[in-house]
Amino acid sequence: MSGTAKKVADVAFKAGKNIDWEGMAKLLVSDEARREFATLRRAFDDVNNQLETKFSQEPEPIDWEYYRKGIGSRLVDMYKQAYDEIKIPQYVDTVTPQYKPKFEALLVELKDAEEKSLKESERLEKEIAEVQDLKKKLSTMTADEYFEKHPELKKKFDDEIRNDQWGY
Numbered sequence: 001m002s003g004t005a006k007k008v009a010d011v012a013f014k015a016g017k018n019i020d021w022e023g024m025a026k027l028l029v030s031d032e033a034r035r036e037f038a039t040l041r042r043a044f045d046d047v048n049n050q051l052e053t054k055f056s057q058e059p060e061p062i063d064w065e066y067y068r069k070g071i072g073s074r075l076v077d078m079y080k081q082a083y084d085e086i087k088i089p090q091y092v093d094t095v096t097p098q099y100k101p102k103f104e105a106l107l108v109e110l111k112d113a114e115e116k117s118l119k120e121s122e123r124l125e126k127e128i129a130e131v132q133d134l135k136k137k138l139s140t141m142t143a144d145e146y147f148e149k150h151p152e153l154k155k156k157f158d159d160e161i162r163n164d165q166w167g168y
Contacts, residue, residue: 019044 021041028034064085067076137145147154159168 025034025037028037062080064076064080067079134141147157
């Protein structure tokens with residue numbers, strides 16, 4: 001097997017180990033997303049399995065003597081010579097070095113966006129909890145209790161009353 005195919009199989013195997021499938025599955029909310037995620041995971045496992053089995057094994061050497069006995073040495077020698085002359089070119093990866101820095105930069109951006117998103121999510125969760133709490137208390141809340149939580153509104157209303165601006 002060529003070194004490149006073995007390298008690809010090794011990278012795919014390592015990538016499969018580094019994926020946090022359970023962590024990603026916990027983030028899914030809908031049943032459709034879970035089904036799609038399961039399909040993705042099965043497809044990834046199938047491809048990874050094929051890479052491990054097909055490309056990680058060395059081909060068995062050809063038993064030329066076996067064929068010489070059954071076919072004849074002249075024909076087998078001709079095939080052996082042709083087989084030995086086959087030179088499979090080595091794959092040279094010129095694409096990865098071009099895109100690796102771009103990919104690394106995108107990963108940094110992704111981490112920053114993830115942090116911002118998590119902070120915003122926490123802020124919104126707190127705001128939702130406050131609004132739900134306010135909604136529950138709204139029917140029994142007095143103006144003083146509301147103004148205690150929102151002193152800027154109390155100041156605004158007091159200023160309007162003091163300046164004789166009644167909202168007309």
